[in-house]
Amino acid sequence: MSKYLLKNATIINEGETIQADLLIQGERIEKIAANISDPTAEVIDLEGKWLMPGMIDDQVHFREPGLTHKGEIYTESRAAVAGGITSFMEMPNTVPNALTQELLEDKYQIANRNSLANYSFFMGASNDNIEEVLKTNHQNVCGVKVFMGSSTGNMLVDNEQTLTNIFSKCDMLIATHCEDEATIRKNLAIYKAKYGEDMPIKYHPEIRSAEACYLSSSLAVNLAKKYQTRLHVLHLSTAIEMDLFDNTIDLKDKKITAEACVHHLWFTDEDYDKKGTLIKWNPAVKSAKDRAAIWEGLRTNKIDIIATDHAPHTLVEKDNNYFKAPSGGPLVQHAVLAILEKVKEGNMSLTQAIEKMSHAPAICFQVKERGFIREGYFADLVVVDPKKSLTVTKENLLYKCGWSPFEGVTFSHSIAKTFVNGALVYDKDAIIESPTGQRLSFDRP
Known part of the structure; x- marks a missing residue:
């Protein structure tokens, strides 16, 4: 079971922006606190980057x-x-x-x-x-x-x-x-x-x-x-x-x-x-x-x-x-x-x-336990680099159709990492291949 310790993150969530660490244990967010230490976790330093819910x-x-x-x-x-x-x-x-x-x-x-x-x-x-x-x-x-x-x-x-x-x-x-x-x-x-x-x-x-x-x-x-x-x-x-x-x-x-x-x-x-x-x-x-x-x-x-x-x-x-x-x-x-x-x-x-x-x-x-950065929720997270720009070209598109209406546009930000159910699925401009998605559940009568 994967364990990631995200250090020095700028967490933007529920109307607030805080500086904190976040521990992912398996599929879930285990802990959010100012200074987390866990020698068994893979440490990822997010200094200068935004951590947002996916x-x-x-x-x-x-x-x-x-x-x-x-x-x-x-x-x-x-x-x-x-x-x-x-x-x-x-x-x-x-x-x-x-x-x-x-x-x-x-x-x-x-x-x-x-x-x-x-x-x-x-x-x-x-x-x-x-x-x-x-x-x-x-x-x-x-x-x-x-x-x-x-x-x-x-x-x-x-x-x-x-x-x-x-x-x-x-x-x-x-x-x-x-x-x-x-x-x-x-x-x-x-x-x-x-x-x-x-x-x-x-x-x-x-x-x-x-x-x-x-x-x-x-x-x-x-x-x-x-x-x-x-x-x-x-x-x-x-x-x-x-x-x-x-x-x-x-x-x-x-x-x-x-x-x-x-x-x-x-x-x-x-x-x-x-x-x-x-x-x-x-x-x-x-x-x-x-x-x-x-x-x-x-x-x-x-x-x-x-x-x-x-x-x-x-x-x-x-x-x-x-x-x-x-x-x-x-x-x-x-x-x-x-x-x-x-x-x-x-x-x-x-x-x-x-x-x-x-x-x-x-x-x-009424999606169950997703959409927010909260302890106990699924770790569906995106890391944004606000200082690294991205220019859309045909070469960096992943769509099967091979085109985008944004071709030629330079965005001021870029996606650095994406976690789905605690698994790192996108990192350093590359997909980490794995069918990690799950069927969504809904809190409804």
Whole structure:
């Protein structure tokens, strides 16, 4: 059983910054104190470095099974731990869609064999699988995912009667992708008539408009209020949606919570001319005003969580016209560094950023014994070097798809080490290969 003594760390956790040592015994944090001595432990000096809880990413698409030419649980979890993400929650729109308990369990078995990070997988809701949804185990599945927009086949659930059925009967967390498909189709017809197949990518946020987002997210919020559903609205992208969320309630008591994603916090519609389809996401990256409102929503606790919506596609797939290029992009390897860069620019405090990336996901999803640096908790930790910069190049990417929207960006910080369940999985710019991830558990009735 491994034992590490982390000396002289600057521990940033639960709104405080302290200088202390930390002892890891096996999978857990054994002790946090000013001066720890243990001759049986491997000593690691963290003088000048930050010790933070690992990020819990509540929204990723790791593409396995069925889409493994884009990414795999193994490859993308490697990139995640290199980026300081120690736990992830993955979406059900793989192939086949995770719409039965058996298909959901298949994904857990793959992760058990191959994941370097801790994992959970959302159960998928469709137009006709409510019986399967209601079988979902509250203690070891993160939640139920409802695509109220931007999906294909039977996973697009935008019929109000079907939604009423799900919201009124499901008693666990429901996470929603909210975009109104009728509005999007109407906008798309207008722009296609004007530009044909040569549609400029810059019109993506006008096709997948703020109105489309608000119509759908307001419907979800109204249904949740009517049926007292535990609702979590994913990847907010507009200023107008901020009015839907309450910041007067303690996070642990909220029934309706919300998430912001790294790309909506970094890019704006001004970046389409340079980045093109590489920054085509659903919901779309929108205006600087929208981005500013999302940051303000985070600072004021209308938005609770920062996540990635990591969704890799190959460059061949992305190198297409507007209609053929898929939406999504790889983000887990640089999400923490991107947010730390925005902290340096003054968008929020360091303790706020850690709250949104680590503490809040643990509270929102009631993750058991993770998300905080506490004695007795799992040792899911990231060491950040605030003085060593990192420039993103193709050569240092770990994604299977082999590209990043951050290529060419120099971040002021770098990830020095990552621990998952007490095991050192990333050190000195290298992965230490081992399927160390565990299935997340949840403190729920």
